[in-house]
Amino acid sequence: MATWWQSGAIYQVYPRSFQDSDGDGIGDLKGIEARLDHLVALGVDALWISPIFPSPMADFGYDVADYCDVDPRFGTLGDFDELLAAAHARGLKVLLDFVPNHSSSAHPWFRESRASRDNPKRDWYIWRDPAPDGGPPNNWISDFGGSAWEWDAVTGQYYYHAFLKEQPDLNWRNPALRAAMMDVLRFWFDRGVDGFRIDVLWHMVKHAQFPDNPPNPAYRPEMGGMHAVLQLHSTDQPEVHAIAAEMRRIADGYDGDRVLIGEIYLPVERLMHYYGREAPEVHLPFNFQLIEATWDARHLAALIDEYERALPPGGWPNWVLGNHDRPRIASRVGERQARVAAMLLLTLRGTPTIYYGDEIGLADVAIPRDRVQDPRELREPGLGLGRDPVRTPMPWNDSEHAGFTSGEPWLPLGPDWSTRNVAAQGGDEASMLALYRRLLHLRRKHAALAVGDFRLIEAEGDVLAFERRNGDERIVVALNLGAEPQPFALPEGDVLASTRGGTPKSGVLRGDEGVVFLARPA
Ligand code: NOJ
Numbered sequence: 048m049a050t051w052w053q054s055g056a057i058y059q060v061y062p063r064s065f066q067d068s069d070g071d072g073i074g075d076l077k078g079i080e081a082r083l084d085h086l087v088a089l090g091v092d093a094l095w096i097s098p099i100f101p102s103p104m105a106d107f108g109y110d111v112a113d114y115c116d117v118d119p120r121f122g123t124l125g126d127f128d129e130l131l132a133a134a135h136a137r138g139l140k141v142l143l144d145f146v147p148n149h150s151s152s153a154h155p156w157f158r159e160s161r162a163s164r165d166n167p168k169r170d171w172y173i174w175r176d177p178a179p180d181g182g183p184p185n186n187w188i189s190d191f192g193g194s195a196w197e198w199d200a201v202t203g204q205y206y207y208h209a210f211l212k213e214q215p216d217l218n219w220r221n222p223a224l225r226a227a228m229m230d231v232l233r234f235w236f237d238r239g240v241d242g243f244r245i246d247v248l249w250h251m252v253k254h255a256q257f258p259d260n261p262p263n264p265a266y267r268p269e270m271g272g273m274h275a276v277l278q279l280h281s282t283d284q285p286e287v288h289a290i291a292a293e294m295r296r297i298a299d300g301y302d303g304d305r306v307l308i309g310e311i312y313l314p315v316e317r318l319m320h321y322y323g324r325e326a327p328e329v330h331l332p333f334n335f336q337l338i339e340a341t342w343d344a345r346h347l348a349a350l351i352d353e354y355e356r357a358l359p360p361g362g363w364p365n366w367v368l369g370n371h372d373r374p375r376i377a378s379r380v381g382e383r384q385a386r387v388a389a390m391l392l393l394t395l396r397g398t399p400t401i402y403y404g405d406e407i408g409l410a411d412v413a414i415p416r417d418r419v420q421d422p423r424e425l426r427e428p429g430l431g432l433g434r435d436p437v438r439t440p441m442p443w444n445d446s447e448h449a450g451f452t453s454g455e456p457w458l459p460l461g462p463d464w465s466t467r468n469v470a471a472q473g474g475d476e477a478s479m480l481a482l483y484r485r486l487l488h489l490r491r492k493h494a495a496l497a498v499g500d501f502r503l504i505e506a507e508g509d510v511l512a513f514e515r516r517n518g519d520e521r522i523v524v525a526l527n528l529g530a531e532p533q534p535f536a537l538p539e540g541d542v543l544a545s546t547r548g549g550t551p552k553s554g555v556l557r558g559d560e561g562v563v564f565l566a567r568p569a
Pocket of ligand 1: 106
């Protein structure tokens with residue numbers, strides 16, 4: 048019997064941009080609660096909310112100053128409890144974002160740690176003496192560019208930060224820190240949350256001797272400074288697995304199938320280790336291959352096949368098309384192919400994660416220079432690495448500010464918000480929203496789609512076709528990844544969904560056409 052996180056779909060809410068309830072232009076928990084019925088109508092099973100904890104917002108909440116409270120901009124702990132109860136009352140699960148690799152430099156732990164070399168919390172962070180020339184201890188580079196080491200004149204040492212200097216890395220080799228962070232999981236599990244997405248899980252432990260990372264032979268400056276070296280010694284160390292296994296034991300100690308999802312950008316073979324080899328680790332190591340893939344039938348078929356084959360026994364697959372860090376699918380493949388992509392995401396074998404706004408085909412929004420907020424863009428401008436374009440407010444209707452806020456939105460709305468919004472698409476059978484609802488409905492209705500086996504049928508030209516099967520139920524998904532018609536023979540049976548509407552022609556897939564087909568039992 049499949050669990051909810053296997054058969055269900057997850058929806059990512061970026062809380063600053065979902066719904067504002069108090070007119071400050073920033074989304075909040077009461078806003079999310081007011082929009083839960085959208086998620087019910089959409090047909091998802093769980094929402095994952097990006098960080099809501101007290102934070103100076105140097106990295107918009109991924110710099111946590113208190114792991115066990117709610118930032119006033121988002122509301123209160125009481126608001127969170129209400130949101131959780133309201134979600135549960137609707138049958139929705141709620142996942143929070145756990146950020147264990149680093150805290151904010153404003154966290155009281157870091158203030159103590161940097162106060163003196165003999166402070167009891169000194170070792171809760173990563174402090175090193177300078178190199179003999181007085182420079183940083185090694186060549187490690189921050190993911191946001193520049194040295195990952197920040198000099199602290201007061202105590203005469205450097206501290207390590209894989210991201211901003213306002214995000215010092217925690218030292219997971221310290222048992223007291225480790226215990227304190229495990230208590231954070233218990234705090235939220237005790238309140239009733241159904242699981243966590245774990246931020247940069249593969250970053251959590253660094254090589255004990257801090258050797259230099261090797262240079263990256265493929266580096267080009269436009270990739271961003273972090274790619275100048277390979278993160279061989281600063282990430283994916285063997286000791287991380289015992290930590291993930293401990294988190295899993297905590298999750299498993301609670302009733303009701305709590306789930307852990309790991310954010311991990313690694314090649315497939317290494318990603319698989321995070322299911323756990325000696326002991327279970329995260330239930331779902333995020334599979335980001337579709338986020339990075341070239342939109343080509345053979346390429347997609349090969350990566351799906353590679354992923355399916357690499358899964359360990361009992362390991363449940365998952366797929367992600369977009370998130371708050373990467374360009375939106377509608378901008379990557381265009382509006383028509385975004386419909387085909389939605390069909391792919393929601394018919395592959397494994398738990399899909401939908402990024403807010405993708406269900407109405409939201410595209411990246413160009414941000415005027417004077418409105419840029421993202422530290423990624425501010426630190427390495429002009430490379431196209433900024434994440435503001437994918438974090439713009441959700442357009443709900445055609446009223447002022449798209450129903451998102453009564454104030455001035457923290458980031459601008461896209462130019463098409465008055466027509467591309469939830470209300471407009473809700474009444475339009477041909478809309479992207481209608482397609483998402485239809486596909487999510489089909490996943491609930493047909494076990495073959497939710498939990499059935501996967502078999503590739505064809506990857507020829509622009510056609511990617513596969514079969515999902517559960518017992519006698521057999522569903523064929525045929526996708527045309529191009530704009531030109533392609534030959535493809537659908538079997539006998541019924542069309543359950545189409546990206547283009549109307550009746551598919553026999554023997555051919557129209558341009559940008561994807562079809563879900565219930566094959567007649569032989
Ligand atoms: C990954 C998050 O998804 C990203 O938004 C954040 O900037 C970094 N981790 C640092 O927490």
